[in-house]
Each structure stands twice: as structure tokens, then as C-alpha cells.
Amino acid sequence: MLRIAVPNKGSLSGPAGEMLHEAGYLQRKDSKELVLVDPENEVEFFYLRPRDIAIYVSSGRLDIGITGRDLLLDSGANAEEILQLGFARSTFRYATKPGTASGVEEFGGLTIATSYEGIVAKHLADNGIDASVVHLDGAVETAIELGVAQVIADVVETGTSLRNAGLGVIGEPILTSEAVVIRRTGAGTDDPKVQQFLRRLQGVLVARSYVMMDYDCRVEHLEKAVALTPGLESPTVSPLHHEGWVAVRAMVPAKEAQRIMDDLYDLGARAILTTAIHACRL
Numbered sequence: 001m002l003r004i005a006v007p008n009k010g011s012l013s014g015p016a017g018e019m020l021h022e023a024g025y026l027q028r029k030d031s032k033e034l035v036l037v038d039p040e041n042e043v044e045f046f047y048l049r050p051r052d053i054a055i056y057v058s059s060g061r062l063d064i065g066i067t068g069r070d071l072l073l074d075s076g077a078n079a080e081e082i083l084q085l086g087f088a089r090s091t092f093r094y095a096t097k098p099g100t101a102s103g104v105e106e107f108g109g110l111t112i113a114t115s116y117e118g119i120v121a122k123h124l125a126d127n128g129i130d131a132s133v134v135h136l137d138g139a140v141e142t143a144i145e146l147g148v149a150q151v152i153a154d155v156v157e158t159g160t161s162l163r164n165a166g167l168g169v170i171g172e173p174i175l176t177s178e179a180v181v182i183r184r185t186g187a188g189t190d191d192p193k194v195q196q197f198l199r200r201l202q203g204v205l206v207a208r209s210y211v212m213m214d215y216d217c218r219v220e221h222l223e224k225a226v227a228l229t230p231g232l233e234s235p236t237v238s239p240l241h242h243e244g245w246v247a248v249r250a251m252v253p254a255k256e257a258q259r260i261m262d263d264l265y266d267l268g269a270r271a272i273l274t275t276a277i278h279a280c281r282l
């Protein structure tokens with residue numbers, strides 16, 4: 001059985017469960033369930049605090065985990081990313097009240113509040129800055145108003161929390177984060193069970209970001225049409241009953257589908273349609 005750590009709470013938990021469900025795995029129905037066995041797929045899911053997942057995976061007791069890159073780096077655990085999942089995207093940044101500091105180099109002697117002490121301590125050390133770090137569990141933006149710190153370092157997605165607290169970002173993002181699949185460093189991905197798990201998640205990512213496009217076009221326009229829809233390997237081209245015409249089928253990125261349909265139409269293609277892909281193995 002492959003043993004997999006899944007976030008039990010917070011921003012990662014819902015999307016991780018949805019992705020596993022789309023990949024064909026059983027998922028818990030009750031948020032109080034801590035362990036779930038999926039016998040058909042030969043996997044066992046452990047629902048754990050997102051912050052603890054890298055520690056479990058680095059111990060080798062669990063084969064794989066889903067967590068955030070920022071949490072992985074903050075933990076300092078002996079685990080590495082083996083797949084990016086594209087959700088829970090955020091940046092990790094410093095912020096202050098206007099007028100406190102214009103750059104990270106002015107943080108010397110100040111106190112920085114954060115839930116991610118590991119990342120902040122390393123970043124300060126790398127930049128040779130001597131500042132104090134105070135750990136808070138959450139709602140870090142309020143720390144400045146309440147006088148606990150002059151600077152915060154926190155997750156920023158839309159920036160709404162910072163704006164609401166009257167804070168502005170300082171310097172470049174310390175890192176960009178997203179949900180990732182992790183494995184103990186050096187354990188590799190050769191294990192066929194790990195390979196199968198990764199292929200299933202990759203299949204979900206592709207099914208979400210591509211659509212299938214079909215259209216008819218005249219033979220003399222085929223080369224130009226195929227250049228617009230090269231597909232993954234190469235498009236399928238079938239003869240139509242109506243001589244001089246072919247039917248073409250190819251996967252295209254969902255975000256570009258409308259633009260490609262316009263370009264195909266201008267080229268003389270007709271009956272252009274797209275359909276959703278529900279599952280996929282590349």
C-alpha cells in the first residue's frame with residue numbers, strides 16, 4: 001500500500017481532496033476521519049496538519065505527501081518536490097506600515113512577526129540582516145497594529161489582507177508557493193506505485209487545462225490548420241465523405257481554445273467544436 005499524507009485543514013485541504021477524487025481515489029466523507037484505506041487502489045490516506053506533512057514524509061513512514069512549497073521549506077525537513085499541483089498559489093513577502101522601511105536592508109534591529117520562522121530566519125541570515133523574529137500562529141497582519149512587531153512576513157495571494165491592515169509590501173517576494181507533492185529526499189520516483197500515483201495526478205492536471213478540439217477543413221488548408229492545433233503528439237486527421245475535406249482532432253490548451261477557434265474559422269475551417277476531457281494519461 002502506498003501511504004499518502006493529505007492536508008486535513010486550511011487552504012490546501014479542499015483542493016487536494018478534489019484532485020484526489022478526480023484522480024479516482026476514495027476520499028473521506030467526514031472531516032473527523034484521520035485515516036482512510038482505499039483497497040482497490042492500494043493506497044492509504046493520512047489526514048494531517050499541513051505543517052506536519054513534510055516531517056512525516058521525511059521520516060520515511062509515509063511515502064508521499066501533499067503540502068505547500070512554503071511549508072516544506074519552512075520545516076527544513078529532508079523532503080523534496082516531485083510534482084507541482086497548481087493550486088494554493090501564493091507569494092511569501094515582507095510588509096510594513098508606510099514609512100517604516102523602504103527595503104529589506106533597513107530591517108536591522110526591527111522585529112518581524114511570522115508563522116514561517118524557518119524561511120524568515122534563513123532569508124535574514126542570507127542577507128546579513130540582524131533582526132528579531134517573533135512567531136505567531138496566524139492573523140499576522142494585526143501584529144503591527146498591536147505593537148508586537150514593526151514588520152511582518154506572510155503569505156500574500158490577492159493582497160486584500162495587507163490592504164485591510166493598511167500595510168504595503170517591501171522588496172521582492174521571498175518565494176512563490178503552490179501545492180506540491182513531496183517525497184523523502186533521495187527516495188526517487190522509480191517505485192511503480194509512486195509512478196502510478198503521479199501519472200494519475202498529472203492526468204487530472206492535463207484534463208483540467210486542455211480541451212479536445214474537432215473541426216472540418218479543406219485539404220489544401222490542412223497544413224496551416226495543423227500548425228494552429230499541433231496536439232500533443234500530432235493531430236488525428238480522417239477523410240470526410242465529402243471529397244477534398246478532412247476532419248481534424250487535437251488537444252488544445254483550454255485558455256487558448258477561443259482564439260484558436262477564431263483563427264481556424266478565418267482559415268476556412270467549419271464545424272469547430274470543443275469537448276471537455278474528463279481523464280487522461282499522457
Ligand SMILES: Nc1ncnc2c1ncn2[C@@H]1O[C@H](COP(=O)(O)OP(=O)(O)OP(=O)(O)O)[C@@H](O)[C@H]1O
Binds near residue numbers: 010067069070090178
Ligand atoms: N489566501 C491564500 N491563498 C493561497 N494559498 C494560501 C492562502 N493562505 C494560505 N495559503 C497556502 O496554504 C498553505 C498553508 O496552509 P495552512 O493550513 O497552514 O494555513 P491556511 O490555509 O492559512 O489555514 P488556516 O490559517 O485556516 O489554518 C501554504 O502553502 C500557504 O501558501
Ligand SMILES: O=P(O)(O)OC[C@H]1O[C@H](OP(=O)(O)OP(=O)(O)O)[C@H](O)[C@@H]1O
Binds near residue numbers: 137140158
Ligand atoms: O492576500 P490575501 O488574498 O488576503 O491572502 C493572504 C492571507 O490568507 C491567509 O490567511 P488566512 O485567512 O488563512 O488566516 P491566517 O492568517 O490566520 O492564516 C494568509 O495567512 C494571509 O493572511
Ligand SMILES: [Mg+2]
Binds near residue numbers: 138
Ligand atoms: Mg492561514
